[in-house]
Amino acid sequence: MRFVFKTDYDQDIRLLKHSGYWWSYGVLLAALIAFPYLVGSYLQSQIVFVFIYAIVGVALIILTGFTGQASLGHAAFLAIGAYTAGFLQSQGISFIVYFPAAAIITGAVGAMVGFPALRLSGIYLVIATIAFAFIVEEILARWESVTHGNEGMRVRTLDFLGQPVPRDGDAFYFLCLLVLVGSILLALNLLRSPTGRAFIAIRDSETAAKSMGIDLAGYKVKSFAISAALTGMAGVLFAHKMSFISPEMFTLLLSIEFIMVIIIGGAFGVHGAVLGAIFIVMVDPFLTALKDDVPVLGASLASSLGMSSEGSGKLRDTMSAIGSAAGLKGAIYGLIIMMFILFEPYGLYGRWLKVKLFFQLFPLYKKATFKRQKTYVKSERNR
Amino acid sequence: MSFFTVDSISLQFGGLKAVDKVSFSVEKGEIFTIIGPNGAGKTSIFNLISRLYDPTSGKLFFEGRDITEVPAHQIAKLGIARTFQNIELFENATMLANLLVGRHCHATTQLWQEILFLPSVRRAEKEHRRKVEEVIEFLDLQAYREKLIAGLPYGVRKVVEVARALCSEPKLILLDEPSSGLNVEETDDMSFWIRDIRTELGVTVLMVEHDMTLVNRVSDRVLALNYGKVLASGTPAEVQAHPDVIAAYLGA
Numbered sequence: 001m002r003f004v005f006k007t008d009y010d011q012d013i014r015l016l017k018h019s020g021y022w023w024s025y026g027v028l029l030a031a032l033i034a035f036p037y038l039v040g041s042y043l044q045s046q047i048v049f050v051f052i053y054a055i056v057g058v059a060l061i062i063l064t065g066f067t068g069q070a071s072l073g074h075a076a077f078l079a080i081g082a083y084t085a086g087f088l089q090s091q092g093i094s095f096i097v098y099f100p101a102a103a104i105i106t107g108a109v110g111a112m113v114g115f116p117a118l119r120l121s122g123i124y125l126v127i128a129t130i131a132f133a134f135i136v137e138e139i140l141a142r143w144e145s146v147t148h149g150n151e152g153m154r155v156r157t158l159d160f161l162g163q164p165v166p167r168d169g170d171a172f173y174f175l176c177l178l179v180l181v182g183s184i185l186l187a188l189n190l191l192r193s194p195t196g197r198a199f200i201a202i203r204d205s206e207t208a209a210k211s212m213g214i215d216l217a218g219y220k221v222k223s224f225a226i227s228a229a230l231t232g233m234a235g236v237l238f239a240h241k242m243s244f245i246s247p248e249m250f251t252l253l254l255s256i257e258f259i260m261v262i263i264i265g266g267a268f269g270v271h272g273a274v275l276g277a278i279f280i281v282m283v284d285p286f287l288t289a290l291k292d293d294v295p296v297l298g299a300s301l302a303s304s305l306g307m308s309s310e311g312s313g314k315l316r317d318t319m320s321a322i323g324s325a326a327g328l329k330g331a332i333y334g335l336i337i338m339m340f341i342l343f344e345p346y347g348l349y350g351r352w353l354k355v356k357l358f359f360q361l362f363p364l365y366k367k368a369t370f371k372r373q374k375t376y377v378k379s380e381r382n383r
Numbered sequence: 384m385s386f387f388t389v390d391s392i393s394l395q396f397g398g399l400k401a402v403d404k405v406s407f408s409v410e411k412g413e414i415f416t417i418i419g420p421n422g423a424g425k426t427s428i429f430n431l432i433s434r435l436y437d438p439t440s441g442k443l444f445f446e447g448r449d450i451t452e453v454p455a456h457q458i459a460k461l462g463i464a465r466t467f468q469n470i471e472l473f474e475n476a477t478m479l480a481n482l483l484v485g486r487h488c489h490a491t492t493q494l495w496q497e498i499l500f501l502p503s504v505r506r507a508e509k510e511h512r513r514k515v516e517e518v519i520e521f522l523d524l525q526a527y528r529e530k531l532i533a534g535l536p537y538g539v540r541k542v543v544e545v546a547r548a549l550c551s552e553p554k555l556i557l558l559d560e561p562s563s564g565l566n567v568e569e570t571d572d573m574s575f576w577i578r579d580i581r582t583e584l585g586v587t588v589l590m591v592e593h594d595m596t597l598v599n600r601v602s603d604r605v606l607a608l609n610y611g612k613v614l615a616s617g618t619p620a621e622v623q624a625h626p627d628v629i630a631a632y633l634g635a
């Protein structure tokens with residue numbers, strides 16, 4: 001076990017609280033920098049998607065995890081960032097201008113969504129954000145002079161001050177890593193200053209937050225704006241990574257994937273964004289494998305167990321029919337979300353903390369350590 | 384004019400007059416207690432003062448200023464802090480974070496500075512932390528700094544709420560039933576702290592309380608309320624001897 005003696009308030013403000021953190025995060029960063037030189041292009045590409053999803057995860061953690069405002073509209077913020085990049089680039093504007101511009105424009109739209117959201121909470125807010133996402137999707141499909149409608153839009157190779165940054169290259173990988181690290185630092189900095197604490201206060205008790213001098217409206221709008229701006233930046237990277245964008249890429253399913261990132265990773269800390277992103281990005285190849293390999297595998301297993309070739313062929317067809325059924329992905333996602341909410345409400349990061357504590361305290365770990373105790377009932381009447 | 388004045392304030396919920404033309408004033412440095420049976424309208428008066436509810440009629444004055452129209456989130460900055468009858472702490476945050484939220488009305492840093500965590504933010508944070516540590520020292524909360532509120536026992540939460548209110552360096556503190564749910568020993572501590580809040584910190588105390596021993600021990604003046612109306616006011620002894628108060632409590 002480690003005992004940390006505190007002799008200075010700075011020790012509680014610092015992000016890396018003691019030498020152990022320096023070590024582990026140093027090694028992690030070194031590994032991430034070494035990755036492009038070690039892994040193949042397919043895996044590198046997947047990691048870039050992990051970075052992009054993790055940036056959106058951080059954005060959602062700020063809005064949902066810290067401030068307690070749910071959103072199923074983040075695909076739309078991603079779309080706004082992506083289309084801003086695509087359009088401005090096609091007008092000959094440089095990356096160092098359109099990257100911040102996308103953040104600002106998306107942030108402004110986020111603030112606009114935040115205003116009507118002030119009066120809504122819970123499921124009503126979710127519905128409002130879905131409605132917003134549908135509107136954005138519709139605008140993208142109709143505003144053909146800018147977005148080329150349903151035909152979609154090609155996004156040219158990123159050009160950084162005359163240097164091309166191809167989407168499969170190492171430079172692009174590092175750019176995404178840099179933006180992710182930047183977003184994580186932003187979230188952590190917020191968390192250790194008044195704004196982040198105001199977000200948390202709003203999440204846990206609006207009444208008390210108000211009485212402590214927190215302007216609910218102002219901070220909710222700020223939270224929406226910051227979250228949207230980060231997602232907009234992720235959108236720029238996404239557009240370049242895909243090299244082609246069209247409205248049907250930014251559907252409700254994508255918003256659900258983003259929510260899953262934080263449900264699976266854990267919404268109460270920034271680590272969750274990264275863990276959840278890894279899970280979501282890696283589950284897709286897994287689902288594809290499920291579609292292609294499992295039916296074949298099942299059939300060969302069946303025939304080796306003595307089933308007739310006709311029977312095993314039928315089995316394979318049924319299994320691949322199930323595997324490629326429309327909506328299977330959604331159903332599996334739904335199942336995963338339910339399992340996590342029921343069994344791992346603190347997500348993968350929460351599980352990690354429990355495992356870590358188990359080894360730190362071994363053999364003294366009690367199962368009830370993480371049990372929440374509810375010692376009294378809040379009544380609605382007497383605030 | 385008095386330090387704090389409630390002038391003929393009323394609050395109506397549909398047909399129910401929760402607060403009915405209540406007037407009283409609190410002098411600087413006083414411990415003023417509101418008593419009354421359940422549903423008398425005590426908490427409603429606090430909610431009116433902290434501007435969570437809009438009064439149907441009447442006015443509130445604090446340090447000579449009309450605060451009837453001030454939005455709820457600006458009340459703390461004026462120097463009025465409060466606790467809640469049913470504890471409204473930020474459950475999933477540490478005690479330290481809760482107390483630092485109490486400092487929010489003194490926050491001076493801008494969002495962009497916080498995002499970059501500039502030296503000015505760090506300096507401000509340390510200043511807030513110093514103030515918070517003073518309150519922790521004052522209320523003996525050293526053991527709980529890093530603990531999540533959700534894991535703290537009820538008695539400690541009650542004290543943390545008082546601490547959070549004190550962190551805003553109020554001039555007037557509203558305590559809604561500070562001793563409810565506490566055992567005898569904890570109630571004793573609370574009564575000492577309430578007196579210390581007044582004498583050592585110089586904060587005026589307006590509280591709602593059911594425990595008459597505590598009321599007698601700390602209050603300078605008492606106001607008795609029933610069905611939203613003032614029954615009596617004066618020293619604790621005077622109010623408890625008042626026939627209307629006795630009738631209200633005995634249900635006659």
Ligand SMILES: Nc1ncnc2c1ncn2[C@@H]1O[C@H](COP(=O)(O)OP(=O)(O)OP(=O)(O)O)[C@@H](O)[C@H]1O
Pocket residue numbers: 381382396399401419420421422423424425426427428468
């Ligand atoms: N938000 C509300 N909507 C409708 N009625 C309310 C509301 N808040 C309080 N009331 C009613 O107003 C009356 C006064 O309530 P209040 O909470 O002020 O009582 P109290 O004196 O604090 O009682 P207790 O000792 O139980 O805390 C009660 O009859 C209550 O039912």
Ligand SMILES: [Mg+2]
Pocket residue numbers: 382425426427468
């Ligand atoms: Mg009450």
